[in-house]
Amino acid sequence: MLNKLRLLTPGPTPLPERVRLVLAQDMIHHRKAAFKDAMHEVQGKLRQLFGTDQPVLPLAASGTGAMTAAAHGLFAPGEKVLVAEAGKFGQRWAEITTTRGLETVRLEFPWGQAVEPSAVAAALDADPAIKGVFIQLSETSTGVLHPVEEVARITRDRDVLLVVDGISAVGLSPCPMDAWGLDCLLTGSQKGLMLPPGLALLALSERGWRKAEQTASNCFYFNLPKERANVLKGQTLFTSPINLLLGLNASLDILLEKGLEAVYAKQWALTMLSRTGLAALGLELFAPSHFAWGITSVRLPEGVDGVEVLRIAQEEHGVCMAGGQDHLKGRIVRLGHMGWVDWSDVLAGLYALEQSLHRCGGYSGARDYLEQAMAAYRLALAGTAGQPLPDGRIRS
Amino acid sequence: MLNKLRLLTPGPTPLPERVRLVLAQDMIHHRKAAFKDAMHEVQGKLRQLFGTDQPVLPLAASGTGAMTAAAHGLFAPGEKVLVAEAGKFGQRWAEITTTRGLETVRLEFPWGQAVEPSAVAAALDADPAIKGVFIQLSETSTGVLHPVEEVARITRDRDVLLVVDGISAVGLSPCPMDAWGLDCLLTGSQKGLMLPPGLALLALSERGWRKAEQTASNCFYFNLPKERANVLKGQTLFTSPINLLLGLNASLDILLEKGLEAVYAKQWALTMLSRTGLAALGLELFAPSHFAWGITSVRLPEGVDGVEVLRIAQEEHGVCMAGGQDHLKGRIVRLGHMGWVDWSDVLAGLYALEQSLHRCGGYSGARDYLEQAMAAYRLALAGTAGQPLPDGRIRS
Known part of the structure; x- marks a missing residue:
């Protein structure tokens, strides 16, 4: 009653009412004309979002299902x-590939840092047997944006497929699959797409499809060529997650209404708002140079209990943020600014964090951190409208 | 405007408003207390539904995902x-097991007939190397209810696991997992559970768990022991399909409000309504003796185009039914009476089918087929209230 719940996590995100009302609609049948018509609409919109001429496959699964x-x-x-x-979801790729029985070479970077494209090139040069590179665009556990476009420049001229987990990036920062030369791009529904979890999306490049056609999946539920054949008919291979797909049709309309550039400009500006405010609070940004546009991570001062900070923020201010995972548990806070979230929500996140930190012992922040954050937001919106920087660096 | 859409298919089904309003709620976070509390509630209700003391795992997948x-x-x-x-979904089991690399013995019966338990016993006697039996409870493609309780009497005393696809049976007819001795029971959300598709549920017996602990899945997304460890904490292994799980909490309340026996009595009575009406229309029931409680299949008269029958029923009467699959396409109609459906909906289905058949050329039905159907419904409700026959045979 006192506070509204504000979800400022890296997924799930708040949902637009327009989407939620679609989710509440009664069922239609997934093998009938009305559904197929909607699916053809969704396909056109998804291809814009992914920046590809190839079909984008919907899977009834979480993002990890699409990775699998x-x-x-x-x-x-x-x-x-x-x-x-360089984080938990990078590790997940390695768990998935080894479970699949792939011989897996792990190229590890410290959590909080970005993958170095030159190291990828060196690894591929050293071992021509390597036929694929798996990477995240946005590493959700750290808030780092890996330089995937640069990595693609390395893989696209070799006989090496580049497989990109775009789960906390698609719909938040640019990721034009065909232009960059990615061979697989996938995402989940509960981040930039402003939907509940439970739907994943996956696209392959032309050479990706050639490889997929020669590869037999040993997991019946995941069969990319058969999914593609169904998508072309406005269908899915198995029973479709009907209300999520109809909700997706509505959320894609919201994203495409003013063009994707406007969406990215907003996300860039929210990122500037968040980073500026957190830096003004005297907090150390966990991803110093390459950072995601939907989540900002900060290191907590020594001696501050991050679990307690999050508890106070939620219970006393209504703001739900995420903590660190694995060895970062209690050491960082991840402030999500993705989905149906605007500047005012992120301001609420900054204030809740400041108040909770104060209660948990010491930091030296500026008195006007909220004003500084909003100034950065306005400047970013004005300066980058229409052309945010794709590599995630701050315009000099 | 003239007709309301009535979904009388074997899934997806119409949804209760109470469930749809939950589906429309804004997101909460799946790693926080409110969600965990709801998941513990759901667990208790699911164990009642499945008739088991074991955890029931929710998976973000369609029913085929749970089969995989x-x-x-x-x-x-x-x-x-x-x-x-003995049907399309029986075939699917064999496709799944062979894709997994299992040596698969296929015991086939004609579509429309039930699996004969004595043949299962003979096959197991003949080959002691067989360690598992896969079967459907309700074979959705034909409307047959296989005698799973009898098959379980054969497997439970041997070193053979019985894996049961209960997708179009759980929540529709009795299937007490522990009492019958099933080793795996699974279902999907879009049938008896009155939810959109996209959520699957799976439980194992004690000896099923012992086997699962010794078996390494080579598909990262499906890891039953790790899912169980999460379920016990009110969690799922990967991102939870949040709104479907909260919707499930509401739909289970509806199912359990007057007790499962009342749900089964209703389904039995709707089955009697449907079968009596269709027989009175002079149609041949496709599943003569063992029949499911959520779907009734009838063979169409020679020369009648089943695809056209379904088109007329939907376009002119608003009733969406299902046709036959594979070699039965155009030859049978499958009238679903599951989910948020009552006697009046099924009457509408009978009327739409009668009118559409009439337009497509000849049949000789009784003038009072609707009244006969309703008389059978009332009799069934009175006669079986509280104790429907679990084997699907009509009380003599």
């Missing part, structure tokens, strides 16, 4: 792949 | 299993 589908669909047991990792 | 998870979770490549099949 990519590994099973593109590589057979015994094939050699490289996982470029 | 069962095959990957319980058996390793090279192990020998029997698939007892």
Whole structure:
């Protein structure tokens, strides 16, 4: 009653009412004309979002399901792949590829840092048997935006497929799949797409499809060529997650109404708002140079209990943020600014964090951190409208 | 405007408003207390529904995902299993097990007939290497209810696991997992559970769990022991399909409000309504003796185009029914009476079918087929209230 719940996590995100009302509609049948018509509409919009001429497959699964589908669909047991990792979801790629029986080379970077493209090139030069590179665009556990466009410049001229987890990036920062030369791009519904979790999306490049056609999945539920054949008919291979797909049609309308550039400009500006405010609070930004546009991570001062900070923020201010995962638990806070979230929500996040930190012992922040944050937001909106910087660096 | 859409298919089904309003709620976070509390509530209700003391795992997947998870979770490549099949979904079991690399013995019965338990016993006697039997409870493609309780009497005393696809049966007819001795029971959200598709549920017996703990899944997305560890904490292994799970909490309340016996009595009475009406229309019931309680299949008269019958029923009367699959396409109609459907909806289905058949050329039905159907419904409700017959036969 006193506070409204504000979800400022890196997914799930708040949902637009327009989407929620679609989710509440009574069922229609997934093998009938009305559904197929909607699916053809969704396809056109998804191809814009992914920046591809190829079909975008909807899967009834979480994002990890799509990651699993990519590994099973593109590589057979015994094939050699490289996982470029710097966080929990990078580790997940390696778990998925080894479970699939792929010979997995792990190229690890410290959590909070970005993958170095030159190291990827060196690893591929050193071992020509490597036929695939797995990477995140946005590493959700750290808030880092990996330089995927640069990595694609390395893989696209070689016989190496680049498989990109775009789960906390698609719909938040630019990721034009065909222009960059990605071979697989996938995402989940509960981040930039402003939907509940439970739907994943996956697209392959032309050469990705050639490889997929030669690869037998040993997991019946994930069969990319058969999914593609169905998508072309406005269908899915198995029973469709009907209300999420109809909700997706509505959320894509919201994203495309003013064009994707406007969406990215907003996300860039929210990122500037968040980073500026957190820096003004004297907090150390966890991803110093390459940072995601939907989530900002900060390191907590020594001696501050991050779990307690999050508890106070939620219970006393209504703001739900995420903490660190694994060895970062209690050490960082991840402030999400994705989905149906605007400047006022992020301001609420900054204030809740400041108040909770204060209660948990010491920091030296500026008195006007909220005003500084809003000034950065306005400047970013004005300065980058129409052309945010794709590599995530601050315009000098 | 003239007609309301009535979904009388074997899934998806119409949804109660109470559930739809939950589906429309804004997101909460799946790693926080409010969600965990709801998940513990759901667990208790699911165990009642499944008739088991074991945890019931929610999976973000369609029913086929749960079938895949069962095959990957319980058996390793090279192990020998029997698939007892008599329809499209029986065939699917065999596709799933062979894709998993299991040595698969197929025990086939004609579509429309039930699996014969004595044949299962003979097959197991003949080959002691068989370690699992896969079967449907309700074979959705034909409307047959296989005698799973009798098959379980055969498997439970042997070193053979019985894996049951209950997708179009759970919540519609009795299936007390522990009492019958099933080792795996699974279902999907879009049938008896009155939810959109996209959520699957799966439970294992105690000995099923022992086997699962020794079996390494090679598909990262499906890991039954890790899912169980999460369920016990009110969590799921990967991002939860939040709104479907909260919707499930509401739909289980509806099912359990007057007790499962009342739900089954209703389904039995709707089945009697449907079968009596269709027989009075002079149509041949496709599942003569063992029949499901959520779907009734009828063979169409020679020369009648079933696709056209369904088109007329939908376009001119607003009633959406299902046709036959594969070689039965155009030859049978499947009238669903599951989910948020009552007697009046099924009457509408009978009338739409009668009118559409009439337009497509000849049949000789009784003038009072609707009244006969309703008389059977009333009799069934009175006669079976509280104790429907579990084997699907009509009380003599």
